[in-house]
Each structure stands twice: as C-alpha cells, then as structure tokens.
Amino acid sequence: MCFKYLITFFALTSTSFTALYAQEANTFKPSATTQSGKRFPQVNAKGQVKASISAPSATKVQLDIGGVQYDLTKDDKGVWTGESAPQDEGFHYYQLNIDGAAVPDPGSKYFYGAGRWGSGIEIPAHDQDFYALKDVPHGLVSENIYFSKITGTARRCFVYTPPGYTENDKTRYPVLYLQHGSFEDETGWSSQGKANLILDNLIAEQKAKPMIIVMDNGYASSRAESSANSTAAFEDVLTKELIPMIDAKFRTIANRQHRAIAGLSMGANQTMRIMMNHLDTFSSIGGFSGTPNYPSGDDINPATFLNGSFSNGPALNKQLHVLFLSKGTKEGNPFPASIGAFKKMLDGQGIKYVYYESPETAHEWQTWRRSLREYAQLIFKK
Amino acid sequence: MCFKYLITFFALTSTSFTALYAQEANTFKPSATTQSGKRFPQVNAKGQVKASISAPSATKVQLDIGGVQYDLTKDDKGVWTGESAPQDEGFHYYQLNIDGAAVPDPGSKYFYGAGRWGSGIEIPAHDQDFYALKDVPHGLVSENIYFSKITGTARRCFVYTPPGYTENDKTRYPVLYLQHGSFEDETGWSSQGKANLILDNLIAEQKAKPMIIVMDNGYASSRAESSANSTAAFEDVLTKELIPMIDAKFRTIANRQHRAIAGLSMGANQTMRIMMNHLDTFSSIGGFSGTPNYPSGDDINPATFLNGSFSNGPALNKQLHVLFLSKGTKEGNPFPASIGAFKKMLDGQGIKYVYYESPETAHEWQTWRRSLREYAQLIFKK
Numbered sequence: 001m002c003f004k005y006l007i008t009f010f011a012l013t014s015t016s017f018t019a020l021y022a023q024e025a026n027t028f029k030p031s032a033t034t035q036s037g038k039r040f041p042q043v044n045a046k047g048q049v050k051a052s053i054s055a056p057s058a059t060k061v062q063l064d065i066g067g068v069q070y071d072l073t074k075d076d077k078g079v080w081t082g083e084s085a086p087q088d089e090g091f092h093y094y095q096l097n098i099d100g101a102a103v104p105d106p107g108s109k110y111f112y113g114a115g116r117w118g119s120g121i122e123i124p125a126h127d128q129d130f131y132a133l134k135d136v137p138h139g140l141v142s143e144n145i146y147f148s149k150i151t152g153t154a155r156r157c158f159v160y161t162p163p164g165y166t167e168n169d170k171t172r173y174p175v176l177y178l179q180h181g182s183f184e185d186e187t188g189w190s191s192q193g194k195a196n197l198i199l200d201n202l203i204a205e206q207k208a209k210p211m212i213i214v215m216d217n218g219y220a221s222s223r224a225e226s227s228a229n230s231t232a233a234f235e236d237v238l239t240k241e242l243i244p245m246i247d248a249k250f251r252t253i254a255n256r257q258h259r260a261i262a263g264l265s266m267g268a269n270q271t272m273r274i275m276m277n278h279l280d281t282f283s284s285i286g287g288f289s290g291t292p293n294y295p296s297g298d299d300i301n302p303a304t305f306l307n308g309s310f311s312n313g314p315a316l317n318k319q320l321h322v323l324f325l326s327k328g329t330k331e332g333n334p335f336p337a338s339i340g341a342f343k344k345m346l347d348g349q350g351i352k353y354v355y356y357e358s359p360e361t362a363h364e365w366q367t368w369r370r371s372l373r374e375y376a377q378l379i380f381k382k
Numbered sequence: 383m384c385f386k387y388l389i390t391f392f393a394l395t396s397t398s399f400t401a402l403y404a405q406e407a408n409t410f411k412p413s414a415t416t417q418s419g420k421r422f423p424q425v426n427a428k429g430q431v432k433a434s435i436s437a438p439s440a441t442k443v444q445l446d447i448g449g450v451q452y453d454l455t456k457d458d459k460g461v462w463t464g465e466s467a468p469q470d471e472g473f474h475y476y477q478l479n480i481d482g483a484a485v486p487d488p489g490s491k492y493f494y495g496a497g498r499w500g501s502g503i504e505i506p507a508h509d510q511d512f513y514a515l516k517d518v519p520h521g522l523v524s525e526n527i528y529f530s531k532i533t534g535t536a537r538r539c540f541v542y543t544p545p546g547y548t549e550n551d552k553t554r555y556p557v558l559y560l561q562h563g564s565f566e567d568e569t570g571w572s573s574q575g576k577a578n579l580i581l582d583n584l585i586a587e588q589k590a591k592p593m594i595i596v597m598d599n600g601y602a603s604s605r606a607e608s609s610a611n612s613t614a615a616f617e618d619v620l621t622k623e624l625i626p627m628i629d630a631k632f633r634t635i636a637n638r639q640h641r642a643i644a645g646l647s648m649g650a651n652q653t654m655r656i657m658m659n660h661l662d663t664f665s666s667i668g669g670f671s672g673t674p675n676y677p678s679g680d681d682i683n684p685a686t687f688l689n690g691s692f693s694n695g696p697a698l699n700k701q702l703h704v705l706f707l708s709k710g711t712k713e714g715n716p717f718p719a720s721i722g723a724f725k726k727m728l729d730g731q732g733i734k735y736v737y738y739e740s741p742e743t744a745h746e747w748q749t750w751r752r753s754l755r756e757y758a759q760l761i762f763k764k
Contacts, residue, residue, distance in 0.1 A: 035499055055483035059439060078482060096485070100460060101437035103478070103485040110492045110499055117417055117492055133536055135529045140541075142524035143572075147517045154515055159522075166631045169551040190525075249548045 031108075032122040033091075038107040040081075047086040047123045051096060051105060054079045058099050065094035065121070088330065089125035090366025091192045093118060111192050115183035120192055125366060129201075130373050131194035136204035137163030141190045146245055150236050152223035155216070157186055157242065159250065160196050162203055162210035172251045174258035174380040175212045177238065177282075178372070179267030181290075186217040189372075192365050198373050209380040214246055218267055235274045239281060260322070260379045262286030264368040269294050276309035284322035284379045288371035289335055289363055291325065293345075297337025300345035313349035322378045323353040328367035329360060354378060413490075414504040415473075420489040422463075429468040429505045433478060433487060436461045440481050447476035447503070470712065471507035472748025473574045475500060493574050497565035502574055507748060511583075512755050513576035518586035519545030523572045528627055532618050534605035537598070539568055539624065541632065542578050544585055544592035554633045556640035556762040557594045559620065559664075560754070561649030563672075568599040571754075574747050580755050591762040596628055600649055617656045621663060642704070642761045644668030646750040651676050658691035666704035666761045670753035671717055671745055673707070675727075679719025682727035695731035704760045705735040710749035711742060736760060 028042035028050045040052040051063040056078025062069040065084050072082035093114045096105050104110060108119040139162040148155050162173065178195060180188040189195040195213055202208035220233040247254040261282045263271035268290025275285040276292075293300055302310045310316065323346070327339050346353050356374045358367040410424035410432045422434040433445040438460025444451040447466050454464035475496045478487050486492060490501040521544040530537050544555065560577060562570040571577040577595055584590035602615040629636040643664045645653035650672025657667040658674075675682055684692045692698065705728075709721050728735050738756045740749040 037497065053483050053485075055481050057441060057481035058483060059441075059481070061483075095488075098480045098483050098485065099437050099440035101435050101440060101443075101480050101485075101488075103435075103480065103483075103488050104492075106477075106483075106485050106498065106500065110486075115419065116488065118488065133527065135536075138527040140524040140526055142522040142543075143578075144522055145515065145520040154517075161524075169633075196525075251551075 032124075033109045033111075033120050034107055035109055040107045041105055041119075041121055043121065043123055045124075047089065049084040049087060049094070049121055049123075050081065051084075051107075052079060052081040053096060053098070053106065055098055060097075060099055062097040063094065064097050064102070065092055069097065087121075087123050088361055088364065088366065089123050089128075090361060090364055090369070092121050092123065092364065094121055095119055112187050113184045113192065127370070131197045131201070131369055133197055134201060134204070136200055138200050139163050139165065139196055139203075141196050144249070146241070148220070148237055148241055150222050150233060150241060151220050155220075155237070157214055157216035158190050159215070159246070160190065160199060160213040161250065162212065163200065164210065165212075165251070170251075172253045173210055173212045174260070175214060175246060175250075175252050176376070176379065177214050177216070177243075177259070177261045177271070179216070179218045179261075179263030179271050181263075181265030181267050181368075185219075186215050188365075189213075189215045193372070194369055195372060198369060199376060202373065202376055208376040211376070211380060212246070212250055212252060214242065216242055218263070218270055231270045231273060234270060235277065238274060239278055243281070256281055256283045257321070257382070258283075258380060260284035260286070262288065262324070262372070262375055263290070264288040264371070265290045265363065273306065276306050279319050283320065283382075284324070285320070286322070286324040286371065286375040286379075287326070288368045288375075289327045289331060289339075291339050291342035293342050294338045295334040297334060297341050300341055302345055302349050305345070310345060310349055310351060313351045317350070317352050320352075321382045322375070323351065324356070324371075324375045324378060325353055326356040326358065326367070326371040326374065328358040328362050328364070330362040331367070332362070335363060414506075415491045415493075415502050416489055417491055422489045423487055423501075423503055425503065425505055427506075429471065431466040431469060431476070431503050431505075432463065433466075433489075434461060434463040435478060435480070435488065437480055442479075442481055444479040445476065446479050446484070447474055451479065469503075469505050470743055470746065470748065471505050471509075472743060472746055472751070474503050474505065474746060476503055477501055494569050495566045495574065509752070513579045513583070513751055515579055516583060516586070518582055520582050521545050521547065521578055521585075523578050526631070528623070530602070530619055530623055532604050532615060532623060533602050537602075537619070539596055539598040540572050541597070541628070542572065542581060542595040543632065544594065545582065546592065547594075547633070552633075554635045555592055555594045556642070557596060557628060557632075557634050558758070558761065559596050559598070559625075559641070559643045559653070561598070561600045561643075561645030561653050563645075563647030563649050563750075567601075568597050570747075571595075571597045575754070576751055577754060580751060581758060584755065584758055590758040593758070593762060594628075594632055594634060596624065598624055600645070600652055613652045613655060616652060617659065620656060621660055625663070638663055638665045639703070639764065640665075640762060642666035642668070644670065644706070644754070644757055645672070646670040646753070647672045647745065655688065658688050661701050665702065665764075666706070667702070668704070668706040668753065668757040668761075669708070670750045670757075671709045671713060671721075673721050673724035675724050676720045677716040679716060679723050682723055684727055684731050687727070692727060692731055692733060695733045699732070699734050702734075703764045704757070705733065706738070706753075706757045706760060707735055708738040708740065708749070708753040708756065710740040710744050710746070712744040713749070714744070717745060 042050040061072040061080040072080035105119040111120040222233040268287035272292045358370045361367040424432040443454040443462040454462035487501040493502040604615040650669035740752040743749040
C-alpha cells in the first residue's frame with residue numbers, strides 16, 4: 001500500500017527541482033522545519049516564508065501565519081506560491097488555507113501547539129547558535145509512560161538526562177521540572193523548544209550544571225472531579241506521583257536544594273503557584289512570559305495574594321535560590337501589565353529576582369528558548 | 383501569535399459536536415490516531431474510515447487511502463464528509479485531496495512513512511491487545527543524537543530500555559537492532575510500530591526476555607561516496623559506530639549471543655545481508671516481509687548467493703540461534719515469490735528457520751507488529 005505514495009514522492013522531488021532551487025538560492029531556502037526531501041516551505045534572510053503547493057483545481061490558496069493570511073498565486077501548472085511578510089526570529093505555528101479548508105502544509109514537519117498537531121516554521125535567528133545541533137556530547141530525551149491514580153489515566157512525560165548520564169552509574173543530578181504553555185503539551189520543550197540542545201550546548205561550555213529535565217503534561221483533571229481544575233490536579237500529580245516516580249527511576253539528588261521548577265505562559269502561572277505551596281520541594285522557580293496574577297494587571301496585595309505567600313520578603317529571600325522572570329519585548333496584552341504588576345509587588349516586598357527580556361520576540365518559542373538558556377545558567381549553583 | 387489558532391480550535395471542537403457524535407456513536411468513532419479533541423477521522427467496526435473537513439469553497443474533496451480515492455460529499459455548511467471501503471486491520475498511511483492538493487488530514491496525528499510526514503489511521507484489530515497501552519511496567523524510549531564520522535552527519539536512533547532498566551544500576555541486557563523499511567525512518571518502530579508497547583506487554587507476561595531495542599535510520603551514505611550505497615554505508619555505521627556507542631552508553635551484554643538483528647522490508651534485506659557478513663556480531667536474525675534476494679523470485683544458488691553465505695547449512699545451524707522469516711497473507715508481488723525462493727533455498731540447504739504468516743494483512747505495519755511479537759519471544763533464550 002505504500003507504493004502509490006512512493007511514486008508520488010519521487011515525482012514531487014524530481015519536478016524541476018534543480019532549476020527552481022538554483023534560481024532562488026540567494027534568497028529563499030528550505031527551513032530547518034521543512035521535511036527532508038521537500039522544497040517548501042522556504043525562508044529568506046528577511047524572515048519571509050515562501051509556501052508552495054500544487055492545487056490545480058483550487059480557486060484560492062493562502063498561507064496563514066501569525067494571524068495574517070497571504071494569498072498565493074497560481075502558475076500555469078496549477079502550483080500556488082506566495083510569500084509572507086517578514087516574521088520574527090524563531091519558531092511559529094502556521095497552516096495553509098485551500099478553498100476554505102485549514103490544513104497542515106504537506107512540506108513542513110509537525111508540532112503540537114495551538115491545540116493541534118500542525119505545521120511549524122523556523123525563522124533563522126541571529127542567536128540560533130545556542131540551540132544549534134553541534135558535535136558536542138548529547139544527552140538523551142526519553143519518553144516515559146506512567147499511570148496516574150489521581151487522574152485515572154495513562155500520562156506521559158519526556159525526561160532529558162545530561163551527557164554522561166548513561167555512561168556512568170553513580171553520579172546523581174539535580175532536576176528541573178519544566179512546563180509548557182496553554183494548548184501545548186509534553187512534547188513542546190524537547191521539540192520546538194529545543195530544551196535538550198540548549199542544555200547540551202550550555203553543559204559543553206560549562207555554563208550550566210548537568211541536570212535532569214522533566215517535561216510533563218500540564219493538563220490534568222482528577223478522577224473525582226467532573227470538571228477539570230487543571231492546576232490543582234496537576235499540582236497533585238506533580239508532587240505526589242511524578243516527583244516520586246522520577247526520584248525512583250532516575251539518579252536524582254532528591255531534595256529541595258537540587259530541585260527547580262519553571263514554565264512558560266500557563267506553565268509559568270501553574271509552576272509559580274505550585275512552588276509557593278511547596279517551598280519544601282523546590283528551591284528555584286522560573287516564570288517565562290507568565291505570572292500567577294495573570295491576566296490581571298492590577299496592583300497585587302501581598303497580604304492576600306496566594307494566601308500571603310509573598311508577604312514575608314526576607315524569609316523568601318532566604319528560601320529561594322533563584323526567582324526568575326522573563327518576557328519578550330514584543331509581547332502584547334495582557335503580559336506586560338500582569339508581569340509588571342507582579343514585579344512591582346516583588347519590588348515592594350524587597351524580594352530578589354532576576355528579570356530577562358528577549359529582544360524583538362513576542363509570546364512565542366524564541367522568547368522561551370532564550371529564557372531557558374538564561375535560567376538554566378542560574379540554577380543549582382548554590 | 384497562538385491566539386488566532388486557539389479561537390479556531392475552540393470553534394471547531396464546539397460546532398455541533400454533541401449532536402453529530404450521538405448520532406454516530408453506534409458506528410463510527412475517533413480512531414486511536416485521531417488528534418485529541420478532534421472529531422475526525424473516525425473508524426467503525428467494519429474498518430471503514432470516515433473523513434470530514436470544512437472546505438466551503440472547494441469543488442472536489444477526496445479521502446485517499448490504500449491507493450484508492452473516495453469522494454466526500456459537501457453539506458450546506460461547506461463541510462465535506464465521506465467514507466472509505468473497509469480497510470485491513472492495523473495502521474495505514476493516508477491523505478486528503480482538496481481541489482487537487484494532496485494534504486495531511488488536520489484531524490489526524492502524523493507519522494513518517496511513504497517518504498513523508500503525514501496522516502495515519504489506526505483500524506482496530508481483533509488482536510490489538512498485544513500492543514495496547516496497559517497498566518504494566520513500561521520501558522523508556524530515548525532519542526539519541528550522535529555524529530557519524532562515516533557519513534559526516536548527525537544521526538539519530540531511538541533506544542528502548544526495558545522496565546526496570548533505570549531503577550537498577552547493575553543488570554545488563556541483550557540488544558535487538560531493529561530496522562524500518564524503505565521511505566520510513568528511525569521513528570517508525572516506536573510510533574506506528576508500537577515496538578515499546580509490544581515488548582512492555584510481552585515482558586509483563588514473561589513471554590520475552592527483557593531486552594534493549596535500538597532503532598536507527600537505515601539510510602546512510604558515506605562521505606567518501608557521491609552517490610549513496612545505502613546498505614554498505616549503513617553496515618559500516620551500524621557495526622563500527624552504532625554498536626560501540628550503544629555498548630558504551632547502555633548496560634548491554636556485548637557479545638554475539640546477546641545481540642540480535644531484524645528489519646522489515648528494506649530493513650529485512652539490509653539486516654540479513656549485514657548479518658551474514660557479521661556472524662561474529664549477531665546470533666539471531668529476523669526478516670519481516672523481506673529477504674536479501676528481493677525483488678527476484680528466481681531460484682537461488684547457495685554456492686554464489688551472498689558470496690556463498692548459505693552454502694554450509696550444518697555450520698549455519700550451529701551459528702544461528704534464530705532465523706525468523708515472516709510476511710502477511712495479503713502481501714502482493716514481489717514478496718510472496720522472493721520470500722518463497724529464499725525459503726526454498728533454506729530448505730534445500732537444510733537450514734532451520736521459523737516462518738510466520740500474519741493473517742489477512744498486507745505489506746503494512748500490522749504484519750510487522752505481529753512479526754516483532756513472534757520474533758521477540760524467540761530470541762535470547764539460548
């Protein structure tokens with residue numbers, strides 16, 4: 001049954017490949033997220049995306065990226081081609097619209113985000129070296145299936161173990177629990193997030209301590225509840241099931257000094273709430289593009305916020321090794337206001353934190369890749 | 383930038399979900415390969431696939447599966463829906479055609495095969511219990527990146543470590559090197575192949591020995607060659623780079639008695655050739671839907687075939703722990719003839735082998751899942 005597809009594949013890859021590629025070599029070329037053997041999608045140095053698809057009978061084909069649709073133009077062979085405006089550096093979800101059908105681009109690799117598996121495009125970034133695949137020692141990313149008694153379901157997490165983990169059988173490592181954002185899942189950080197490559201490179205340069213990273217799914221609902229209380233159930237799964245399982249399965253250093261947590265967007269909100277309920281479990285927290293007062297930009301009253309968790313600044317400064325916050329400079333509402341209000345509260349309480357802004361990026365993965373790069377260099381150094 | 387997609391996602395999942403689902407509950411329901419939260423594709427007990435997609439301006443939409451196109455019908459809201467003929471049990475690659483554009487179904491999960499990342503559909507099988515996700519101890523599947531000096535490129539393999547591997551630091555395990563077919567890659571066996579779940583279940587029932595499984599990419603070309611000699615370069619990568627790396631990284635039993643090899647289709651051809659060149663390295667071989675005389679169905683002369691590798695039957699019977707061959711009963715040309723000719727040669731030489739036929743399946747993954755189930759129960763038992 002494969003054979004029909006094989007023929008299609010050969011036909012596609014041979015069609016005027018040489019001529020077209022030579023003509024456009026100076027400007028557009030396949031993206032890092034273009035499927036091997038496919039010519040499109042392509043990107044250029046300005047960050048434009050060029051999509052192309054054969055659709056001889058279609059009347060309207062669009063590239064849909066960043067909330068904007070770009071009309072493609074049909075040639076005399078029925079192939080539609082067109083370009084987007086320049087996009088921000090880094091990774092973006094996108095799709096094609098063919099006569100009103102929103103579909104993945106058959107030329108791209110697929111990623112989970114925005115609530116679906118679909119197309120993603122990588123725009124080369126000026127600082128892409130920090131997540132490049134290099135000839136350095138590489139850690140492993142392993143898929144772990146486990147059954148949760150709290151949710152009554154099978155769940156899955158991905159676990160990064162640093163270079164050298166498998167070659168020795170003695171060394172124990174600190175652990176970072178790293179969470180995705182809303183409508184994403186446990187695959188995000190080690191796929192479009194490049195968490196494994198970021199750590200491989202930092203560890204090779206001795207800029208970060210070798211660490212285990214656990215990337216679980218932040219959605220959970222307890223079997224006792226009919227409607228999901230996502231953060232509460234996830235907090236239980238994380239602290240009562242996931243951490244004990246990781247400490248049993250992997251060579252961790254199982255204490256708060258060697259356990260950190262972080263998350264992006266929804267994951268920032270979740271992990272900061274969980275952190276403040278479990279200061280005996282974690283010593284560092286990273287909130288990337290999110291804070292627990294989201295989406296409000298109102299002033300925070302530390303006496304009442306999260307049951308007064310932030311009311312005693314001096315005590316918190318002793319307990320927290322790293323409190324890290326970040327966002328991209330191009331992030332829109334409600335993030336600047338809500339993160340601003342949270343920082344203002346911290347400042348008012350005299351609580352120490354590290355703040356990072358990702359230049360020229362929005363509420364997207366390039367912001368979070370850079371945030372992880374910064375945060376990973378701070379933790380487990382006390 | 384995610385937000386537009388989030389709105390789309392909500393709109394799609396809420397549109398008349400309840401009404402449609404209730405109406406069709408007795409027959410069609412989402413497949414195991416349908417994306418979480420999506421209503422289509424669906425399958426029924428007869429093995430029919432129902433696809434549905436909104437494409438208000440399209441003039442022709444088809445479901446394309448198994449080399450056959452099925453026309454979908456448009457309703458007054460612009461949603462196209464239609465059904466395929468009954469499909470064989472197990473996993474199939476498919477796509478949608480929208481006004482001449484061949485695209486992935488936005489409702490399915492995506493798999494690598496047929497030379498592309500694209501849609502796959504799981505048809506429930508009468509024997510699906512053997513690869514079901516159960517509440518048994520689960521091994522891990524880890525992604526391993528390594529640099530090959532032979533190819534001059536980064537390569538990737540997936541490694542299954544059995545339940546208990548990470549919890550202890552002493553036990554050493556035998557290793558199965560397990561290869562994909564043509565136009566597939568290193569992701570196939572642990573995704574649509576279900577190799578990890580098959581072994582988790584067999585090990586839980588004590589039907590297979592706990593083992594490590596290494597799933598590499600069978601495509602390789604040496605940096606010295608301008609044109610790819612895939613099997614020759616892969617043979618070098620496997621024996622000179624991959625096996626030493628695996629033996630260094632994982633707790634293997636690094637000898638031929640505890641090393642087996644197997645592959646499907648192209649991978650069967652490759653691994654049987656490699657096996658006969660490296661009887662000092664491997665003791666068991668499994669050829670699933672493939673043999674090294676492919677695609678010929680002519681009689682094989684053992685004196686000359688593969689440099690006379692099969693010319694001394696009694697000696698081979700002492701060296702080979704398991705020689706396993708399989709195919710599906712519905713496989714078409716050239717497989718019945720080429721596998722038949724290979725078996726005839728083995729019979730003529732008095733070489734012992736185990737032969738398995740997967741009932742009512744073609745040259746597809748259900749044949750190979752079952753073949754792995756059979757083969758895994760035979761190896762590492764001497």
